[in-house]
Amino acid sequence: MALDGNLNSLGLAKAPEDTRVVVAMSGGVDSSVVAAELAREGYDVVGVTLQLYDHGAALAKKGACCAGIDIHDARRVAEEMGFPHYVLDYENIFKDAVIDEFADSYLAGATPVPCIRCNERVKFKDLLQTAKDLDADCMATGHYIQRKLGDTGAPELHMAADPNRDQSYFLFSTTPEQLSFLRFPLGHLVSKAETRALANKHGLAVADKPDSQDICFVPDGNYASVIEKLRPGAAEPGQIVHADGRVLGEHRGVIHYTIGQRRGLGIGGQDEPLYVVKLDVDAHKVVVGPKEMLATRTVPVREINWLGDEPFTSRPEWRLSVKLRSTRPPREAVIRPLSDTTAEVELVAPEEGVSPGQACVFYANEGSRVFGGGWIWRGY
Known part of the structure; x- marks a missing residue:
């Protein structure tokens, strides 16, 4: 047509x-x-x-x-x-x-x-x-x-x-x-x-x-098995520790865990539900804590691809919505450019399980337009 x-x-x-x-x-x-x-x-x-x-x-x-x-x-x-x-x-x-x-x-x-x-x-x-x-x-x-x-x-x-x-x-x-x-x-x-x-x-x-x-x-969907084939020896065992420092158990390798994970931790019998809140790769530690520790409002983003009509740095901030996981709806945020390709994203409401390596995609607050996005690069 x-x-x-x-x-x-x-x-x-x-x-x-x-x-x-x-x-x-x-x-x-x-x-x-x-x-x-x-x-x-x-x-x-x-x-x-x-x-x-x-x-x-x-x-x-x-x-x-x-x-x-x-x-x-x-x-x-x-x-x-x-x-x-x-x-x-x-x-x-x-x-x-x-x-x-x-x-x-x-x-x-x-x-x-x-x-x-x-x-x-x-x-x-x-x-x-x-x-x-x-x-x-x-x-x-x-x-x-x-x-x-x-x-x-x-x-x-x-x-x-x-x-x-x-x-x-x-x-x-x-x-x-x-x-x-x-x-x-x-x-x-x-x-x-x-x-x-x-x-x-x-x-x-x-x-x-x-x-x-x-x-x-x-x-x-078995990511860990693929990583082990690509990088032999990558799955080094280590400790599962509570955010307060207590050692709760052992793990088979940090590659088996993701931020926000609750199931399959192998540390049953705890007084409260625990989630993976941090992966300490250098120390081979999986850090767990209560759900509220997953919440964050500030997200650093880099490698930004901007699709707006004006240059990204032409304003001190952009009020848009952002999507931090493919399965989650866009949430209102304030995006503050630090350079042409980096920014600090402040969420209007805290979001749980923000993970480095995921994308942060920018959307119009109303309508269907996509304004680009970037990569989350540091965990909390």
Whole structure:
């Protein structure tokens, strides 16, 4: 459906058949529908799937993005819809840009979000450049997020229409330059059922394929086992200590714990519920305490990607909402810039379990606009 008389449905002043679109295809239903819909509209579609890790080993893992079966499914959709499809070996890039940092962050007591780094460093950097090398006019993905044109005509990032599918937390680091080249055709849909209905309309074999679960290279969500394989000897045992200094037990390695964790601590029989409040990596200690110790109002943030209309440092403070975990709603906050890429975030109401390594994403207090975000870098 055209945006106006001169633009095609992707916002470009070209006929669909003269518009080359590289579609990042993971093999799932979302990106498959994007590719199929654009092909049906007459665009010059080129499907690209990334092999991110040894897909021979990954064949046995269901629900993994870009595993062997997913590559097969993406290729099958391309054949069904009649457009070319390529598989690019990004194993080394993915390991260097995502997996190694994931392991090192856990060893440092942080709780990383590798999916954000994958979007930032692999899909929207190397793959986007590959799309340009293929003379594409834009690159489309199956992410649930919206790209809208603001009052100045510049593209803005907005949350998806379906709050249950919104992926803005994982895409906060998308730069204005990248946003000008990217398209997100599913962001306006109000439910996943609509996506599956489109897949059925096109007769795609992946129409009923389950959504991917967990981090793609972490089988069954067992982070510690992956870290131990990547960094042998990383799981050094140590003490579980109360914040008041009492030794309560032993642990198998700091990598088995995260800030805010309550279950599985192995220190039953205490007078009060205890939570992990600090990971002392250097001393190999897991520090636990009562729930109120998890609450914080001040959050330092770095590596900020700012998507506002004015420069980030043009004001002494920004009153926005922030999201500190992908599963939590945005909360009102005051963001005080310290530089172009660092800030102190003061929450209007304290939040529990703020953890280094997680993202702090900025949102408008009203409306759906995403103003970027950064990385939480020091625990409390």
